[in-house]
Amino acid sequence: MKLKERIHRFLHDEKLKRKLYVIIFESDTPAGKLFDVILIACILVSVLLVIIESLKELPTYLTTPFVIMEFLFTGFFTFEYLTRIYCSPRPRKYIFSFFGIVDLLATLPLYIGLLFPGARYLLIIRAFRLIRVFRVFKLFNFLNEGERLLTALRESSKKIAVFFLFVVILVTSIGTLMYMIEGTQPNSQFNNIPNSIYWAIVTMTTVGYGDITPATGLGKFLSACVMLIGYTIIAVPTGIVSASMMKEYKRRRDKECPNCHRSGHEDNAEFCKYCGHSLDPSETKAEEK
Known part of the structure; x- marks a missing residue:
């Protein structure tokens, strides 16, 4: 009974949870920043161990020694993950958050x-945990830029999907055409349509492995055309995303505070991040009246 009481007290010790939360989740305090720096150092060393061990x-x-260190690091990360769940005000939200999933994946490969011996090399996933460095060293501007890029990618995802479908149809058609041209030649490397499609993809992306090459004049001419088409096609997704990013920047720039006249606010912002004034023009007019 005493053991159950101790466990119950431990699980519901709000004071302890708060102390751990400040250390683990917040980096504004000296203890929190020290913990994050130690955590990042451990992540770097553990990732380096995995890389070196593959030599x-x-x-x-x-x-x-490397195996022992891997187990020690994994034990530390496992303890840290469980502690985060323990002291988090909303454990479920943390578990299913981006960082929660990454933290879990960082511990599973060794187990x-x-x-499955080869699976432990997936410990390299721990490198994703280095994203915390932005929070530790207050590099929030980089995170904001990353968020803008993700927003632009989401907005242009349908256009990119349509473009990708077009490219798939194009390389399939070109590969089939090259098979018709080169496939009849003796000892031809274009001995089937899948190989020809592979050649079309490699050529159109300007990678050019050179493992499959045309032998006829017509085939070489088609290759040259595919290379030129490839240069233009590569620029299309970049243009789509760039246009979306410019649209996003313009939208944020246009959202100006009616009080201090400064811009650069988030789309869902209701108050100015500089002066705290409402961004709703109707409220400003009501105040003036």
């Missing part, structure tokens, strides 16, 4: 690796 030239006497 074939790694001396065998380093294998055991899965006990059953």
